[in-house]
Structure formats: C-alpha cells, structure tokens
Amino acid sequence: MPFYVVSISSMQKTLNALLLTGFALCLLQIWWPSYYLTGDGPSHLYNAQVLHDVWNYSKSTDFYLHFYHIVYRPDPNWLSTIILALLLFVVKGAIAEKIFLTLYVVLFVRGFHLLLAKISGGSSYWALAIFLFVFPHELAKGFYNSSLSIAFYFWVVWSWLRLLEKKSVANAVLFFLFIALTYFTHLLAFGFAAFTCAALVISYVVAGSQAGIDRRGKFIAQYGGLLVVFLAPFLALMVLFTQQEGGLQLVLKCHFYRLVELAQLKFLANVTTKEFLFSTVAGVVLLLLFCFSLIKYRVKNQLSKYDGLLLTLLFAMFIYLCFPEAFMGRLILITMRVQPIVGALIVCCVAYSLPHTKIKNAGSIVLFACFGCLTVVRINCLSSASREVSDYISAEGHIRANSVVLPLDFAPSGIDEHGGVIADWNFLFAHASQYLGAAKPLVILDNYEANMGYFPVRWNDAVNPYTWLSKGEGIEGVPPYASIASYKQAAGVTIDYILMWSYNPSFLQNEHFRELYAEISAGYHVVYTSPSRRSVLWEVNEN
Secondary structure, eight states, X not given: OHHHHHHHHHHHHHHHHHHHHHHHHHHHHHHSSXXXXXXSHHHHHHHHHHHHHHHTTOTTHHHHHHHEEEOOOOOSSOHHHHHHHHHTTTSOHHHHHHHHHHHHHHHHHHHHHHHHHHHHTSOOGGGGGGGGGSSXXXXXXXXXXXXXXXXXXXXXXXXXXXXXXXXXXHHHHHHHHHHHHHHTTOHXXXXXXXXXXXXXXXXXXXHOOSTTOSOXXXXXXXXXXHHHHXXXXXXXXXXXXXXXXXXXXXXXXXXXXXXXXXXXXXXXXXXXXXXXXXXXXXXXXXXXXXXHHIIIIITTSOOOTTHHHHHHHHHHHHHHHHSOSEETTEEOOHHHHHHHHHHHHHHHHHHHHSOSOHHHHHHHHHHHHHHHHHHHHHXXXXXXXXXXXXXXXXXXXXXXXXXXXEEEESOTTXXXXXXXXXXXXXXXXXXXXXXXXXXXXXXXXXXXXXXXXXXXXXXXXXXXXXXXXXXXXOTTSSSOOBOXXXXXXXXXXOXXXXXXXXXXXXXXXXXXXXXXXXXXXXXXXXXXXXXXXXXXXXXXXXX
16 A cells, blocks of 8 residues: 555656646747747737727827727627737736736646546546647637637636536636636637537436436526526627628538548647647547547446537537638638647547556657657747847837838748748748837738727728728738828828838739839838848838
C-alpha cells in the first residue's frame, strides 16, 4: 500500500510538471515576440482603441465619429472588442492584446482541464492533450471571438454537469453566466453548447444508473425546462440576428475530403506548412485512440451518462462534413472553425470511455510532444513576423494624429529580411498596419471589421471606403485597386497618407494598379522609408 501511494504521488508530480510546462509554452508563444501577430488581431485591437477613445471622450472623438458609429445592440462577436477596450484603460497597444490572449489561454486550459477531470473521474496524463488545441488556425487568423467562445464552451458544459448533479442557485447562476458569455462571443460555440447540454440530459436519463434518477420523466421535465428557460433569451436574440443577416441561406452537401483533413488536424497548423507533419501525427494518434476506445471498451460496456458528448461529436461531424463554407450571405469558413471543436470532443470522449492504460498514457505523451514541436516552429515564425511588423509600422512617427491612412499591402504572408515568405499558411500581415491606430488616433481605411456589420464599431455609410474607395479586386487585393479621386469626390475625404508594404515595380504590370499608382505619384510624395526599404510612407501634396 505505501508503494502504491508513492507511485500515485510521483505520477501526479510528473503530471503537474508537464501541465505547468505546457502552460508556460502557451505563454511563451504569446510573450516571446514583441508582437503576437495574427491575421485580424491588429484590426480587433484598433477597433477596441476607437471604442475606448469614444468611451473616454478623448479629443479625437469627433474625428472618429465622422467616420464611424458605435452600435450598442446585443449581437454576437462583441466580447473580444469590449474586453480589449477595457484593457486599454490600463495598458496600451500590443500589451493589451497580449493580456487578452493570456486570459484566453487561462480560460481555455483551465476550463478544458476541469471538464476532463470531471468526466474521467480525476486527473490523468490525458489532460496533456489539452494543449494541442489552445492555438488553432482560427486564432492565428485573428478570429478572437470564435476562439474565445470555444474556451467558454468547456466552462458551459462543466457548469451544466455540476447543475445536473446538484441543483442549486449558485450552480444555476454559474451556468447562466457562461452560456451568456458564449453567446456574446460567437454563435457557433453557443449552438454546440446548447446541443451538448440537451444531449447530456438525454444521456443522463438513458444511462439510468445515476443515483437520483428514479423518475426519468420528472428529470427530463425539470432539467429540460430549466435549460429552455436559460437558453430562451439567447435563442430569441439569435433568431433576430440571423434574420438581420438575411437568414441561413444553407445548402447541405457531403464533403468527404474533410475526413482526410480531420486525420491531418489540418487546422491546427497556424502559420506555416512546416507544422503539418506534427499536426498529422497528432491527428492520427488521436483518431486511433478514439477508435480503440470504441472497439475495445464501448461495445462491451453500458451506456455512459456522459454520452451526450458523443452525441455532440456526431452532431459536430455532421456540420463539419455537410455544411458549406459560406452561408448567411458570407464566407463562414466552417471547416476551419469546426475542426478544432471536433478534435476537442474526441479528446472528451476518449477521456471518459477509455480507461487509464499504458496505451492512453503513451498517446498523451505523443500529443504533448507534437504540441512542443509545433510551439518551436511557431515561435520561430512569429519572431520573424514580429521583427517585420516593427519595420512595417516604423512610419508611425511621421504620421500626424487625426489623419486618414490608406495601407497598401503587397505581401500579406510577410517577407523577411532575406526575401523569404514568413507565413505560407496564413496572411499574417493582412491587417498589420492597424497597429498604427493603437498608437495614435487615425482612421485606417482597410478596417474590414467596421464593414462586417456585426462588430460594435462600424463605418458610416457616407465615408465607407469599401463602398466608395475600393474598385475591382479592392483595397485588400494583391495588388490593391482603388480610386483616390472617386473617394474624394463621393465621400469628401482626403487621404492624408498612403503606406506601402513590400511593393516592387513588377506590380505595375497590373493595369488596375497602374492607375492607382499614377494617382499616388501625381498627388503624393515620399516622406519616410523604413530601414529595410519595404515600408514606404507617402504624404498628400499641399494644394
């Protein structure tokens, strides 16, 4: 008996050390580079800065409100902007973004860990699988709300399980808080959370062995009714939101190639295709463990009260395989968003259905090793990207406050000092210029977020550059295409500065860009060139 106790203690110490190491590696990815660059992250930060300055009644409020208006409607996709705007009262710029991402990591890791510990009956090496999913591709794309909502999903399911086991006011309030946070972060995770909670009510009843479930009909009526009451206000808001967006506009079709992408865990790779090797190893190991748990254990055992998670996995697989990439009138990128959820649900199903065996422990170590390798590759790439961001926005000191800036990005994947592509699996630099707007009050004309219609900061129609400035391929095209004269005529806006990134004369072969470049050459002059010569700032000529 003493030897057994010592063994358990030793295992727990090793596990705690590995969990701490995994958490440290997560923070290292965020804090090691000066900028944790993601595709849309700078846009989130910039819009949060606008919101913060308007809230703070700064001297630039009138300047901002000529171009933007703030919408205080309870829509999804708001929470990250609100949190960042609040953080900007305490810290500035990229530090606020890093603190936000640290909060995300804490919520994700702790929520997932609590859920796994609850459904597996305690802590085990399988908890190491958590870290693989902390940094999905959608986070690297800068989809902060979508990523944060997955973190809240774990807390919703964990708090609902607590409520199923002990009905109390405290547990009910905790569940309502997390389901509300999930809704105001992203609809997709909210939908999965609602489905999971309903499925767990069913699995608790069907399993039938849970103490306290003697009258199944009463249990369903109590907890099903309670769930409807909690979800009702958010379901009503969801219906209003989807109607405002034009309805689902959904056409279903099976896409079996996505099964191969699932085995590769393709959307765990963040920034470079060098990550594919490690994500594929992790995907194959995870699927083998899941199949092993189904074949060896589930066929012999009774149903589990946690099989609501398995039902959710089947539901998620249906969405993953059959939903189109675009619906609700816009590109949703459903495979990128749902694949990490499918992977996390597989982790949950393995957690409660597969006993703690040497095979499971070995799989845990392999998954954790893959996470470590992915971390090394990502940090190397992000460090290079961070250096180039500093070069890109080094023009900030030459731009006057309360100016209108048009960024023209010719290398959204980034170019390093040797001319090599930084991120061949992500447009990391697509909105990097918007870090300028976190340093001083500026209107950045490629602010795509203000054009989407479901974020709190939105363009005023009369000056919307996506309506009056963009032409053809648009201001975010490669090469970009716009008409400065048309924007001045239609919107009455003078563009004070144009910031070119990674331009080279070969782009003049494009007829549309030649027109734009002719306008720039005639109406602007160069006032700054960065040390690498890749960032060039043009200022409007005086009349």
